[in-house]
Amino acid sequence: MDKIDAMQAFAAVVQEGSFSKAAERLKLSPQLVSKYVSQLESHLQTRLLNRTTRRVSTTEAGLAYFERCQQVLIDIEEMENSLGALHQQASGTLRISAPMSFGMHHLSKALVDFQKQCPLVEVDLQLTDRKVDIVEDGIDIALRIGELKSSSLIAKKIAPIRLVICASPDYLKSNGTPNNPRDLTDHCFLRYSYTDSSTSFSQFNLKASEIKFKSHFVANNGDVLVNAAVQGGGITIQPTFITGKPISKGKLTTILEEYEPAPLGLYVVYAHRHHLASKVRCFIDFISDYFGSPPYWDQY
Template sequence: MDKIETMKTFLAVVKEGSFSKAAEKLDMSPQLVSKYVSALEDNLHTRLLHRTTRKVSTTEAGDNYYLRCQQVIEDIEEMENSLTNISQHVSGVLTVSAPMSFGAKHLPKLLVDFQAQYPEVKLELKLTDVKIDIVEEGVDVALRIGKLKSSSLIAKKVAPINIAIVASPDYLQRRGIPQSPQDLQNHIYLKYTYADTSLLFSRFDKNLIDLKLSSHIRANNGDLLVNAAIYGGGIAIQPTFIAGEALADGSLVRILKDYEPESIGLYMVYANRKFLPSKVRSFVDFVSKYYGDEPYWDQMV
């Protein structure tokens, strides 16, 4: 049984949400689709799907395998299409969506470098921290930060995103240096609106899921919170791509290193790859190699 074909079948089942719909899309019988997926699970010794009479959903292992499968199939298609892309003329308007802070801090040079290599591509940026429907919004490529769930979109990891717990030397001198997450209850927390505080430290100790942090300043922008921390306003928990410069020049200090939240990722997200325009393909290839395994903002700290 062809492994690549089996992986493609699994991807189709997850995207379509059922064996019958996947079979229709792949022009196969539902029985054969079911056989392929069962063989895949047997080979991996892991259940990938929850099956009910109404729908199919992924297990935790299935979620992880889905993202890995997607990446493998994407790499194979890139290899097959690379020669074709070389001969294609790259031009047109490319619309890119990105998170506000990351876009403002780390995209300008990338965009200038990309445009220098592809001068006939015009770039249009949409910076927002709100997760948008890229198809409805007419976005070619979206940069997203976090742990992505399975979807019909293609996701390609660009770089790791590390999270630091930071405060200014002045604040720590006045309030003391916390030695454990519990100590944060006696400090001022600069809260990022979209962060779930209850999950920040629960992977270290389930009892910490009920940790109550006092936040005098809440904001939906990490730059503002990092700047507030620099001025001695409290403790912030923010990505190093925002806090890295202040950590490097000593304006902020990294604390509770052993309790830092788990790293997440910077991803490129775009619609189905079939007949992908050369402008999108060129941008995806360019960005995927740009930051490397250790981005420059992590090399500073």
């Protein structure tokens, strides 16, 4: 078994959602793609895909392997592309989409530093929390925060995103400090509009109906919610790339730390291309290690 061929076949099936579409993309027969995946499962001694007559889906092990597998294939492709284009200087307009708050806090310096390395690249940054269609909207690179999901796009994880539960000291003094999730009842919740209560508190193993919040303040921007928390508006769950400075200055206090949500990921996402433009490849290489491990905003 050629392990690289098998990994490419498996990744294509996950990205395309079927053996036939994967085979079409790879210019192979569906039978050969199925054979590669079966050989990979035998080699790993675990089932990676659930197959039915109508659909193909990843198992838990398959999703975990897909993330690592895709990263390996990305590294191989980037290495080959860089060797084949050492003589090409990155140029042109690079269109980047990124989340609003993350872009405002952490992309200005990063993009200035990138242009110092690639002075012929013009940057067109578009900040939105809306999930853009990369191909349809003409985006070269999207920075996205969340959990990796199967898709036809390439997603490379570049940093962990830690979430904390926090409120201002004045709010906690007036309303009490929750010691367990059930103590959240009758507190004010500052909620990000792209999530709901059941999603936000699923890590507590509680149904949304079991937490009776006194009030909700909903906004589609994390900075607004963090500022509201600093002003004593209630409890919020927000990433440390926004809350880090207020926490370090004593304006916010973390609570329920033993119930802290699982970290999300910051991904650089781009359309599947065998021959990346130099400007795209250079930005991926630049941003991959830029924020550090752990990222600098978690070193408060």
